[in-house]
Amino acid sequence: SAVISQKPSRDICQRGTSLTIQCQVDSQVTMMFWYRQQPGQSLTLIATANQGSEATYESGFVIDKFPISRPNLTFSTLTVSNMSPEDSSIYLCSVEVSYEQYFGPGTRLTVT
Amino acid sequence: EDQVTQSPEALRLQEGESSSLNCSYTVSGLRGLFWYRQDPGKGPEFLFTLYSAGEEKEKERLKATLTKKESFLHITAPKPEDSATYLCAVQERSGGSNYKLTFGKGTLLTVNP
Numbered sequence: 001s002a003v004i005s006q007k008p009s010r011d012i013c014q015r016g017t018s019l020t021i022q023c024q025v026d027s028q029v030t031m032m033f034w035y036r037q038q039p040g041q042s043l044t045l046i047a048t049a050n051q052g053s054e055a056t057y058e059s060g061f062v063i064d065k066f067p068i069s070r071p072n073l074t075f076s077t078l079t080v081s082n083m084s085p086e087d088s089s090i091y092l093c094s095v096e097v098s099y100e101q102y103f104g105p106g107t108r109l110t111v112t
Numbered sequence: 113e114d115q116v117t118q119s120p121e122a123l124r125l126q127e128g129e130s131s132s133l134n135c136s137y138t139v140s141g142l143r144g145l146f147w148y149r150q151d152p153g154k155g156p157e158f159l160f161t162l163y164s165a166g167e168e169k170e171k172e173r174l175k176a177t178l179t180k181k182e183s184f185l186h187i188t189a190p191k192p193e194d195s196a197t198y199l200c201a202v203q204e205r206s207g208g209s210n211y212k213l214t215f216g217k218g219t220l221l222t223v224n225p
Binding site for chain 2: 045
């Protein structure tokens with residue numbers, strides 16, 4: 001398994017600003033993922049982040065809006081840029097270990 | 113396009129009343145089917161991965177089964193602490209996003225004492 005921590009756990013941000021979310025894992029992992037969980041909706045994959053390469057974004061998500069860094073095998077960041085109220089969601093970091101995917105506690109973002 | 117449908121959307125049980133949650137899926141090639149438990153304000157907690165039809169896995173009061181079109185999460189003699197949202201997700205065998213999980217909307221389970 002894997003133990004995943006995220007910072008911040010929650011934040012309230014103004015429209016037009018940016019927020020960077022950090023994800024730390026207790027072991028080295030190849031694949032890290034960022035998901036979004038909008039109110040009343042299922043989890044949706046934003047992008048896959050491999051160390052040493054550019055993130056791969058899912059349809060409907062772009063790098064300018066959600067830039068991702070993956071500087072090493074235990075850490076990643078997701079930035080939500082130029083935020084609008086529609087970005088209010090829970091953002092979750094995930095890793096795959098031995099074909100099992102584990103999730104962090106999430107970051108609850110509210111944009112006003 | 114992958115589709116995952118969970119039913120019912122919500123289920124209310126009395127303590128000790130066994131039942132099942134359903135997850136039906138359509139995917140061209142299944143790499144794995146995942147079950148998670150999610151408590152309010154928390155991230156999903158991994159429960160099981162099933163890889164092939166006929167496979168079964170158990171953990172305490174939970175048992176997951178898999179067919180070619182659906183999975184069931186059986187809850188035997190549930191307790192109030194089993195109350196949570198149960199999420200099902202599928203992972204497709206091939207494609208650009210080999211590790212992508214496609215989630216259903218979940219079943220909200222409430223177990224009354």
